[in-house]
Amino acid sequence: MAFLDQNPEIGYPLVAGLGLLVGSFLNVVILRLPRRMEWQWKRDSREMLGEPELYDPPPPGIVVERSHCPHCGHQLSWYENIPVLSWLALRGKCRSCKAPISIQYPAIELLTMLLVLACVWRFGFGWQGFGAGLLTCFLIALSGIDLRTQLLPDSLTLPLMWLGLIAAVENLYIGPKEALLGAIAGYVSLWSVWWLFKQITGKEGMGHGDFKLLAALGAWCGLAGILPIILVSSLVGALVGGAWLGIKGRDRATPIPFGPFLAAAGWIVFMWGEQMVGAYRAYAGF
Template sequence: MEFEVWWGAALGGVLGLLIGSFLNVVIYRLPKMMEQQWAAELAQLEAEKQGKEPPADTQAPFNLMTPRSRCPACGHVVQWYENVPVLSYLFLRGRCSACKAPISARYPLVELLTGALFFFCIYRWGVTPVGFAWCGFSAALVALAFIDWDTTLLPDDITLPLLWAGLLSAAFQWTNVPLHASVTGAAAGYLSLWLVYWGFKLATGKEGMGYGDFKLFAALGAWFGWQALVPIILMSSIIGAIIGIAMKIFSSLREGGYIPFGPFLVGAGLTAMVFGPNAILNTVLNLLGL
């Protein structure tokens, strides 16, 4: 029995490596796809204002499948054997096979992180709908964390399906959260940060966070229930404060001094998945000396 558990978890880890490779594509391309869509919509509105025909779309197809991955330095098309998760990076020694330009270490990092999370989910919940539900949860959070860190965007294409998946998982009893607690958690998660947003904006005239943060917090509320919202927001705030102070000390803050909040919500959400929301709350209280 123990062998079957470890074997299933190992296969889950391999699946996670493959999904992680795909997430690298999502992290890079989805924001660009959004920007292209916004530019096209803006051009159409401008044409309508001027009473002209909307401009024809002459751009080459760009989505999660097309075109094939290329080296950004020389345009070399990445072959399938150069795209094996982690192994290809090690074999190529972190460099393009054509021009020897360095390849970011973040690519294998995303693959390894996703693989480790899938391994944990299948080891804990088995090769079951519950295990695969939490694998999907993990993959979505990994993509959201890196997209938000790069672009300060939390795409609806990920946050909203994640929210609905949490509600459906509660309805099918794939989580330990009753459906009413999941629905309440989603509503309370969105509303709480919405109130914080408007309170901060009215007090300072500035926007402290984006609407994507509301939706991500709502999704976490759907997955863990309303009782987990306070531990998750406390943990994410503490993580954010620590990293923000460290970045300020080492003068690595971005222009404008902003830090996206999404990655810290993701960190707290994954911590809640692994250890449970109550463990988060106990850790926060211990850190505060309470």
């Protein structure tokens, strides 16, 4: 790691290539994890209700099964699975059936590469840069899943929270006390909003996964980061969500996933939270 810090002309290309590869894997997580979860839920429900077992083969696994075309089942060769380049070479179509390949694939790969590069630029090639990259990958996967399914899986939010608390034990970004208070405040703050909204309207205004995601972000950003995350995510969510509803011609009752806005705001605050607060204080004359 010290070698890479001293030779960034080698480190940055390596991190860029790794970011593209990890982005390709995140696409698999985004697409396959919700299907695996749904399959497990149905299986558990039948077992709890005492219903007979049905022939219901599991969806493709996240790690073992090879990538394939969702339309014709064509298994991708290694040269069809090169991040970004394969999509461009195939012109966004399956080589076998010519069905269109979603632009999500290269978009997630490029986004992961750029954000991971930003992490090592901000924190270096050591453990801080690695931890920031890990947080980034979790947030990308959670955002992609929430956009597609309006789910924030516990199998991602809870490990992310524990990783933040473990990093705090070593004072990697913040201390243990700040991380613990941040996790508690993150969960309680959104839970309180959800509870009050439900008491007033009788409806649930957000999913429980949002509480856990903000708790995880609190473990990484600390107590001081909770309010900026909530403010930034709410502002961006209102602007982007309102524009989306207007473009699609939907009414305000249409549910909009809040996780991506939380994730984006949390990433920004994690990366530049101190600078943001400092600039605000200077502007306000504190």
